[in-house]
Amino acid sequence: MGKRRKTYLEAAMDKGYSRRDFMKLGAMMTAFMGLESSMVAKVTKAMEKAPRIPIIWLHGQECTCCSESFIRSSHPLVADILLDLVSLDYTETLMAPSGYQAEKSLHDTMKNYHGNYLLTVEGSIPTKEQGVYCCIGGKTFENIVQEAADGAKAVIAWGSCASNGCVQSANPNPTGATPIHEIIKGKPIINVPGCPPIAEVMAGVVVHLLTFDRIPELDRLRRPKAFYSRRVHDTCYRRPNFDAGLFVESFDDENAKKGYCLYKMGCKGPVTYNACGVIKWNNGVSFPIQSGHPCIGCSEENFWDNGGFYKRLPNFPGFGIESNADKVGLGLGIATGVGVAAHAVVTNIRKRKLIADGECEQKDVE
Amino acid sequence: MNRYARIEKSLMHPKYVWELPVRFYHWINALVVVILGVTGYIIGNPPGITTATEASFGYWFGTVRFIHFVAAYVFFFNFVFRLYWGFVGNKFAKWKNFIPYTKAHWVDMWEVIKVDIFQVKCDKNPNLGHNALASFTYFLTFIVFILQTVTGFGIYAAMSPSWFPQLFAWIPSVFGGDIATRQLHHILMWFFALFAIVHVYLVFYHDYIEKNGVTSSMIGGWKFQDKDKVEREKD
The missing domain is CATH 4.10.480.10 (Cytochrome-c3 hydrogenase, C-terminal domain)
Known part of the structure; x- marks a missing residue:
């Protein structure tokens, strides 16, 4: 772990890709990020020079469709470089070790690259019953994320689960599924929602961090503007x-x-x-x-x-499965019309003296 | 004496109640609310057209939306003007009429409920301006106006780069996204429909019962008071 980390170019060469393939990747990523063609050089250079960012990829309450989407991105290098080679330091789905070794790998990364690694989280965090609904290696997912976020440079919430809770936070949300940004405070968090998010968008976010060494411009919901505006x-x-x-x-x-x-x-x-x-x-x-x-x-x-x-x-809540606002509204409109007509009839009976004489009935005057 | 002779003989004194700007506000508002309601309903539930046309030959749905957006601007600025007039207008237009912050206002409101809705009591002398219940209803209406404005411009912000709708760009995230905001905007549309039914009915009702010219007062500004009754009440 102590040795120098390879750059993206070196890693690609080791995998047998040509430099030409690598340049294509740089051009493609630049285009996906919505940058000008003059930025191709900068992006490519960053991937050529910069050591790969160590990534910890955690899986909580999710279906792994984000990972599935990512490894199917249009350019093979996206998956190979950014995911496979970057740092399978820890990702439950794709890493080689398991059990004790896997936990060790996670802790080594957190220790050796404290303050420098990127934490990416796929899935929401259950918070009810002290978080028992998602435990890995004897720890609750909430604890694991808290611990990993502590030394992270930035946190990326992959997919709708991590960004806004997705299906497991749907009413009545039995496990108290909570998006990452409501748990982790004091770290830059990037939400990349979608079920799953688009592979090129995911890659684009990572490459942006790599190229400019800062998080991309985000909107109010912490989504990268380049893709979600x-x-x-x-x-x-x-x-x-x-x-x-x-x-x-x-x-x-x-x-x-x-x-x-x-x-x-x-x-x-x-x-x-x-x-x-x-x-x-x-x-x-x-x-x-x-x-x-x-x-x-x-x-x-x-x-x-x-x-x-x-x-x-x-559907309009509380009015049955085939109701909607228009049906409820129309019903209320008819009820109002009937009420108004009834009121008009009653008025003509109750107030007949007032209408006829312009005077109130004596018994009513207090 | 029959009713017609009695009314003709009574001393009905004209009193200027609604100033010109208030009347303009009222009718502009009525017009744009109808336009917004109709176009909004069409936008939410467009009619099915099965023709063999190509999209390049038509733009009617875009036009309906355009009318909705223009009417929304008119609605909003007309409303802002009315708020301003609530501070500089005459005593019938003042903001104080609308917010029930005194006990007297709540007592009056209860009176109106007894007299006009449940009809268990007889009115001695009808109010000259808004009655207490009506003005409180208008206060609630103004709150719906504000909600309808912020939700409307909130979802419109994504379609327009201009600065004004951009002021509302943060609104949808408060309501949990554009989907929920749109739903709220749609539900509130029905408030206007129900309001219109009750409002028009009550205007007819008061004109019929109180004979004070309330319907035409929103055109000419004048209402009428029975001097006999006013005098008698003073005694």
């Missing part, structure tokens, strides 16, 4: 259909075949901030809307609790 709706190729008022009415209608807007099928594109419409998935092949499915808003907070995936307007 625009709505899926604004980058959607079906947007012209939205503006023209051409909507799919059901999944098997003529409009669906024509590729009209999926707004009425419950598409959450207009309320979801992500880069799916630009970077796309699986090597840029497609993204949900392109495949004819509405966006479910997986990178947004509480997306499980905000109504059905296939409904424009969610």
Whole structure:
């Protein structure tokens, strides 16, 4: 552990990649981060010179879809360099050691690179019953994250679980699943939400840290602006259909075949901030809307609790499963109309003297 | 004496209640609320159109949204103007009418409930301006105005780089994201619909019962008071 850490270039060469492949990676990462082409040199140089950042990758309450997404990124070097070679110092899913050796590896990294390693967390932290719902190596996940965050340079919360709680924090949240930023204080935290996040976005965040040695510009929800500042709706190729008022009415209608807007099928594109419409998935092949499915808003907070995936307007709480705000509102409107009519009738009876004579009935005057 | 003769003989004194700016505020507000409600409902639940058109030939949905956004600006600044007028207007327009911070206001409100809603009591002399319950209702309405403004501009912030909506860009994160904010904005729309039903009915009701010209008062500004009644009450 004491020896000098290899740079990204050296690691790639060792793996048998050519320098040309390495340069391509640099150009691609620059583009993904939304930087100008003049920055290619800087990014490439950083990866050439900088020693690999030691990364501790923890898994809590999650399904490992973030890791799965990451290792399927479009450029093989992304997975190979950034994940495989960077530092499998500790990641439960992919590291070689297990049991005592794995724990030792974690502690060695934390000790040897104190203040320099990057802590990345996949999954939320259960806080109910002192955190018993997620224990690894005899310790609660909350303790593990606290301990690892202590010496971390920065913390990255991978995916919706770590960023906003995702499905396990959905009502009634039985385990008290909590996102990382509500537990860890006093460290720079980057949220990379999505279920899973896009592989190139994940890589882009790591490369940004590496190139500029500081965290990327974040929005209010600690998401990197480069990837989360625009709505899926604004980058959607079906947007012209939205503006023209051409909507799919059901999944098997003529409009669906024509590729009209999926707004009425419950598409959450207009309320979801992500880069799916630009970077796309699986090597840029497609993204949900392109495949004819509405966006479910997986990178947004509480997306499980905000109504059905296939409904424009969610169920109205407390009024049964087929209720929505419009049905409840219409019901209240009718009730109000009936109430008003009844009041008009009663007025004409109770106040007949007032109406006829302009005088109050004596018995009523106090 | 029959009712018509009695009304004709009574001394109805005109009193200037609603100043011109208040009347303008009222009707501009009524107009934009209707526009916002209709366009907002269409945006939330657009009609299904099955034609063989291509998207490049149409923009009607974009136009509906544009109208909604323009009306929202009018609504907001009209509302801000009314708040200003609450400080400089006449005593019927003053902010003090709307916030029930005195015991007398709550007592009056209870009176109105007894007289007008449950009709267990007879009104001796109707209020000249807003009655206590109405003004408290308008106070609640103003709170809904504020909520509707911040949620609306909050979700609009993502669609406009201009500085004004950007002031509201932080709002959706308070309500737990754009999805929840949009839902709240939609639910509040129904408040306006229900308010309109009750409001219009009560205007008719008061005009009919009190014969003080409340409907036309929002056009001309004048209300009428029965001098006999006012005098008698003083005794």
